[in-house]
Amino acid sequence: MGVKRIMAAESAKLTAREAARRIAEGALTSADLVAACLECIAAEEERVQAWEFLDRDKAMAEAEERDRRRQRGWPLGPLHGVPVAIKDIVDVKGMPTGNGTPIDAGKRPFVDAAVIRRLRAAGAVILGKTVTTEFAYYHPGKTRNPHDAGRTPGGSSSGSAAAVAAGMVPLALGSQTNGSVIRPASFCGVVGFKPSFGAVPRTGMLTLAPSLDQVGVFARTIEDVALAELLMGPDGQDVDALESPGPLSGTALAEPPVTPAxxxxxxxxxxxxxxxxxxxxxxxxxxxxxxxxxxxxxxxxxxxxxxxxxxxxxxxxxxxxxxxxxxxxxxxxxxxxxxxxxxxxxxxxxxxxxxxxxxxxxxxxxxxxxxxxxxxxxxxxxxxxxxxxxxxxxxxxxxxxxxxxxxxxxxxxxxxxxxxxxxxxxxxxxxxxxxxxxxxxxxxxxxxxxx
Amino acid sequence: MGVKRIMAAESAKLTAREAARRIAEGALTSADLVAACLECIAAEEERVQAWEFLDRDKAMAEAEERDRRRQRGWPLGPLHGVPVAIKDIVDVKGMPTGNGTPIDAGKRPFVDAAVIRRLRAAGAVILGKTVTTEFAYYHPGKTRNPHDAGRTPGGSSSGSAAAVAAGMVPLALGSQTNGSVIRPASFCGVVGFKPSFGAVPRTGMLTLAPSLDQVGVFARTIEDVALAELLMGPDGQDVDALESPGPLSGTALAEPPVTPAxxxxxxxxxxxxxxxxxxxxxxxxxxxxxxxxxxxxxxxxxxxxxxxxxxxxxxxxxxxxxxxxxxxxxxxxxxxxxxxxxxxxxxxxxxxxxxxxxxxxxxxxxxxxxxxxxxxxxxxxxxxxxxxxxxxxxxxxxxxxxxxxxxxxxxxxxxxxxxxxxxxxxxxxxxxxxxxxxxxxxxxxxxxxxx
The missing domain is CATH 3.90.1300.10 (Amidase signature (AS) domain)
Structure with missing residues (x-):
């Protein structure tokens, strides 16, 4: 039990890319990885309060389904079996969308947001919904800073930043209309990346200010936030998301040709x-x-x-x-x-x-x-x-x-x-x-x- | 002289496509066609008042340059040598842009509007600028209806519609923010076509209401207004003009596969x-x-x-x-x-x-x-x-x-x-x-x- 616990804690600290690599190689199962994340959440959530919605059985079932696909030799996406946390302004089928307001309590979307469809297509396990401030604006949710529970984690993507910082999940989705990805990333000590406006379609997310709303991601490494490329490109619905600056990984992981200025x-x-x-x-x-x-x-x-x-x-x-x-x-x-x-x-x-x-x-x-x-x-x-x-x-x-x-x-x-x-x-x-x-x-x- | 005059009047009444065909075949020169149009204008302008700016020498020089190109065997665009009239809210290098207001009198643009660049690339001769209402809104210009000079030609593309109706030019550019192409086309008895919003870039034109401003064309036949396809497609500047419904001619000139409803x-x-x-x-x-x-x-x-x-x-x-x-x-x-x-x-x-x-x-x-x-x-x-x-x-x-x-x-x-x-x-x-x-x-x- 002791050894298993240490292994679990270690798995939960893997980067998204490393976890995906191990799962693809058969060195780790998605079920073990998700179980490790859930264990970390069980240990830390009372203190951090990062989650708005989490269905452990559903998450485990999704992980096991990912493992079965791999065993059957299905082609694997770049996030196959890797759990991802989703800011609670993004629609996920089968989970409520709370938008940080009691007014939307119990609201359940019928379809996945565009970014969720793309995460699923990449093989990700949608772990659950993380706390957002009210309407992704200023009024805080319950989340605390994992480094000091008496301090704010920042907002509005409070739960996503805190969940990654607390080691609960390697990758999380957020959004930024003013400073809602970069600020909580700074406060929680994780890498936060907000791609160019229009790179990621916002279909199926709460609309605050369409001229400003931008999707972002949290992770522990730059290599992992480059996975945002999986979310990019037109979806035929978001009229502001017509082009993609991606793919990112090729250039992002290369050496600069000359020393940057x-x-x-x-x-x-x-x-x-x-x-x-x-x-x-x-x-x-x-x-x-x-x-x-x-x-x-x-x-x-x-x-x-x-x-x-x-x-x-x-x-x-x-x-x-x-x-x-x-x-x-x-x-x-x-x-x-x-x-x-x-x-x-x-x-x-x-x-x-x-x-x-x-x-x-x-x-x-x-x-x-x-x-x-x-x-x-x-x-x-x-x-x-x-x-x-x-x-x-x-x-x-x-x-x-x-x-x-x-x-x-x-x-x-x-x-x-x-x-x-x-x-x-x-x-x-x-x-x-x-x-x-x-x-x-x-x-x-x-x-x-x-x- | 009498015969020449009849021939001229006939040339001026050619459709844009027929004129382009004859010029390409060598049966007509651009200079003769433009001269015929100028003759018609000379005869009718006092009554119709369609033009805000017209430089006869410049137009003739442009036509002769087109004829020289043809003689030298240059590749010819689909409008090679054909004169086109331009609503006076569209920038044409070398001509003033009046926007229907005395406030802009004498304003001269440094560059052609996107549609003008495209017309020139297609070989067209930019004949001159036609009367617009004030700021392409309601307040009328001087133009009269060619069918009854006591009646309005409609607006705001008043001069473009009237010029085509009076036989002064086979093709004219207009714009529509509410009813500024379709209404004057109706009043003047010509074909007016306003393509889908965003089909034609508006770079270099007076901006009224960017959510509504749309470019349109006037001609005497449906075949000719289909030449609007030459104006379509992104120009890298007008953020609302990102796609093109064209090319038009192939489908537009074909028979419907089933009887339309x-x-x-x-x-x-x-x-x-x-x-x-x-x-x-x-x-x-x-x-x-x-x-x-x-x-x-x-x-x-x-x-x-x-x-x-x-x-x-x-x-x-x-x-x-x-x-x-x-x-x-x-x-x-x-x-x-x-x-x-x-x-x-x-x-x-x-x-x-x-x-x-x-x-x-x-x-x-x-x-x-x-x-x-x-x-x-x-x-x-x-x-x-x-x-x-x-x-x-x-x-x-x-x-x-x-x-x-x-x-x-x-x-x-x-x-x-x-x-x-x-x-x-x-x-x-x-x-x-x-x-x-x-x-x-x-x-x-x-x-x-x-x-």
């Missing part, structure tokens, strides 16, 4: 960053020496976060305002305030703000002509204490607004020993190059780059 | 149609017998024109409101009213209205499952008397809003002997099938279908 961007919100964060980024800059230059954004970016907030308020009022009307007392004050703000916004002002997405994206052209990626904080600092807030998304706002691919890498530690993410931002559509540069950065900082 | 739709605005128009459509229905069934639109379509007006007001306020601010006294009261309406609209109401485009389009699915096209009036009646209004676009609003391909066929005559168009509307993206059915209808009504 990084643009360190403080953003107009630099004074919001903790003194420790500011100091940590100075150190990072020194460590990278001539590979990094500090670059100032054009003046116009000062207004970027405000434009994102306006677009978000208007579109969320349009898409989710009916919840505030139907059951105001079951919604948060913060959400009702957003709906009121969105309803007060004038249509031409909304359109003008939305048009700035392209203007700001184009304005970054000269930076991406000279640099491979932008380096910038993922959050103002480590996860704040308390569970009443999910922290400040501002360091994500500009990049989300422009729809640029972004990744948070758990490379730093804050003054209280909590994780602190380094955010890399790539040019639009250059998702693979972003991941390749991210791998280079990790190897360089660990000293491997000097070999 | 037509849905006669009165629309919720039937009472706006003249008694004579109503009677004419009854007769049309009788003539077509069992090929046509009257179909009622779902109840929700009652609100369609209002949604279009809301989207149009909000987007035009966003894109053109600055004109009303900069030079209010040089804008019309109607335009300023539109800007005020758009500025008063709330963002979520705008978004809700815009989302209805897809809802209404999808709601027509059951009709297009059973019928090839919808048959409906192009306008409430013949061109109204007077030049202070361009007439009522309401019979176009629903189809423009849904982005469906539509054509106006000059098949009827009103009580005063003025032309009256029959509008056919196709399923989204089924532009070729629409044109094929239109040809079938014309042949059937002329008795050829019974052979």
């Amino acid at each position: 990084l643009a360190f961007v403080k953003t107009p919100f630099w004074e919001r960053a903790d003194a420790e964060t500011q100091a940590a980024f100075s150190e990072l800059g020194e460590a990278l020496g001539e590979q990094v230059d500090e670059v100032e954004l054009p003046e116009i970016f000062v207004r970027g976060a405000g434009w994102l907030e306006g677009v978000m308020a208007a579109e969320m009022a349009r898409n989710l305002g009916h919840y505030a009307d139907r059951a105001p007392h079951e919604t948060s004050e913060k959400f009702r305030g957003l709906v009121a703000d969105g309803r007060a916004m004038k249509a031409p002002d909304y359109l003008a703000a939305r048009d700035m997405r392209r203007v700001l994206r184009d304005a970054l052209g000269p930076i991406f002509d000279r640099f491979d990626v932008i380096v910038t904080p993922a959050a103002p600092g480590e996860a704040p204490e308390g569970l009443e807030s999910t922290g400040d998304p501002t360091f994500c706002s500009l990049w989300t607004f422009c729809g640029l691919p972004a990744i948070s890498l758990p490379l730093m530690t804050g003054p209280n020993g909590m994780p602190l993410g380094v955010q890399l931002v790539g040019q639009y559509g250059q998702d693979a190059r972003l991941l390749r540069t991210a791998r280079w950065l990790v190897r360089t900082l660990s000293g491997e780059g000097n070999e | 037509l849905a006669f739709v009165k629309t919720p605005f039937w009472e706006r149609a003249d008694a004579e128009t109503q009677a004419a459509f009854s007769e049309l229905g009788e003539a077509l017998g069992e090929q046509v069934d009257e179909v009622e639109l779902p109840e929700i379509f009652v609100r369609g024109a209002g949604w279009l007006e809301g989207v149009m007001a909000a987007e035009m306020a966003r894109n053109l409101g600055h004109y009303a601010d900069r030079a209010p006294h040089e804008t019309s009261e109607k335009f300023r009213g539109l800007v005020a309406d758009g500025r008063a609209m709330k963002a979520p109401d705008y978004l809700a209205a815009r989302d209805m485009r897809r809802v209404l389009r999808d709601a027509l699915g059951p009709i297009f499952d059973r019928f090839d096209v919808i048959v409906t009036p192009a306008a409430p009646g013949e061109a109204p008397e007077g030049l202070e209004s361009t007439g009522d676009p309401t019979f176009c609003s629903l189809w423009t809003f849904c982005g469906l391909p539509a054509i106006s066929l000059p098949l009827m005559t009103g009580p005063n002997g003025m032309p009256l168009g029959v509008q056919l509307v196709g399923q989204y993206g089924q532009d070729a099938r629409l044109l094929r059915t239109a040809r079938w209808l014309v042949r059937t009504l002329s008795g050829e279908g019974n052979e």
Whole structure:
């Protein structure tokens, strides 16, 4: 029993790629892997509270079915038998979709979201649904930071980030409309990757703000978040998801042909960053020496976060305002305030703000002509204490607004020993190059780059 | 001289396809054709007032250059040497773009619009710029109806429709945000074709309401409007023009494989149609017998024109409101009213209205499952008397809003002997099938279908 337990804990800590490789080789069964994950959840869930819905028997049955397919010699997808956690705003057939609100309690979708169909096609086992904030906006769910249960895991993809950080699952799906993947990845010390806007179709997910909503993934390695390529490409329904920057793995796992150049961007919100964060980024800059230059954004970016907030308020009022009307007392004050703000916004002002997405994206052209990626904080600092807030998304706002691919890498530690993410931002559509540069950065900082 | 004049008048009346064929064969030069068109313009322009800008020498020089290319054995495009008239909201390098407003007088673009580049690539001679209403909205320009100079030619593509109707040019470009191609085609007795939304990129044209703005063409035959296929396909800039329903000619010029079925739709605005128009459509229905069934639109379509007006007001306020601010006294009261309406609209109401485009389009699915096209009036009646209004676009609003391909066929005559168009509307993206059915209808009504 003792040995088995150790083996289980080890399995649960495998990366998604390593787990898939072992399952494909017959060195591990999907059933053993899923059982190991469920064991880890049983041990940690009371403290972490990452899950909104979990059906252990169903998950085991799905794993066993994956094992039977392999035994029968069926062709195996790249995630065959690997469990994946799903943010509870994504429809999974046979599971409720809670959207972080009591108003949707018991709602059961009839069909899988596009991303779920693609995960299943790749062989993944859909393990369960993870906690989201209310409507994937600010009002927190029950999840705690696995590194310190008295601190927020960040939001809105709170449960997905925490589940990966706690070793409950190697891969989890999230979404980002402002800072909902990069921020919790930073707070929980995992790798969070948000591909370019439009790379992943959002069909079958809660619509917050279609001009901003973007799918993201959490994992423990850059190699694993590159599996987001399995989710990419048009699905014929999401009119914003018409192209794919993938495949990612080929480029992402390769060496850069020349040493990358990084643009360190403080953003107009630099004074919001903790003194420790500011100091940590100075150190990072020194460590990278001539590979990094500090670059100032054009003046116009000062207004970027405000434009994102306006677009978000208007579109969320349009898409989710009916919840505030139907059951105001079951919604948060913060959400009702957003709906009121969105309803007060004038249509031409909304359109003008939305048009700035392209203007700001184009304005970054000269930076991406000279640099491979932008380096910038993922959050103002480590996860704040308390569970009443999910922290400040501002360091994500500009990049989300422009729809640029972004990744948070758990490379730093804050003054209280909590994780602190380094955010890399790539040019639009250059998702693979972003991941390749991210791998280079990790190897360089660990000293491997000097070999 | 007399013979030459007759020949010239004859050349000017050629269809675009026939002219291109004769030029390619060496039976006609582009210079002779353009000279013939200029002669017709010289004779008719004082009465019709179709042109905003015309440089005779430049046009002749362009035609002669086309003839030289042919003589040198260069490959010829499908419009080689054929003159085309351009609505004065489309940028043509070397010509001013007036946009129907004194505020833009003297504005000269540096580059051709995407459609102009494509016309030139096909060998066309850009003859000149035709009169548009103010900002392609309601306030009329100087153009008169060639069939009765006391009546409006319709708008906003007034000059393009009138130029083709007067025999000044075989092909003209227009645009439609509500009823700006189909209505003037009906009033002027020419064929007007507005392809599916997004089929033709609008790069380099005045932006009114990007959710609604659609390019269209005027000609004397269905075969000629099928040349709109030359304008279709992504240009890498217009994010709404990502696919092409073309090529059109193959299908459009073929026989229908089975006898088409037509849905006669009165629309919720039937009472706006003249008694004579109503009677004419009854007769049309009788003539077509069992090929046509009257179909009622779902109840929700009652609100369609209002949604279009809301989207149009909000987007035009966003894109053109600055004109009303900069030079209010040089804008019309109607335009300023539109800007005020758009500025008063709330963002979520705008978004809700815009989302209805897809809802209404999808709601027509059951009709297009059973019928090839919808048959409906192009306008409430013949061109109204007077030049202070361009007439009522309401019979176009629903189809423009849904982005469906539509054509106006000059098949009827009103009580005063003025032309009256029959509008056919196709399923989204089924532009070729629409044109094929239109040809079938014309042949059937002329008795050829019974052979």
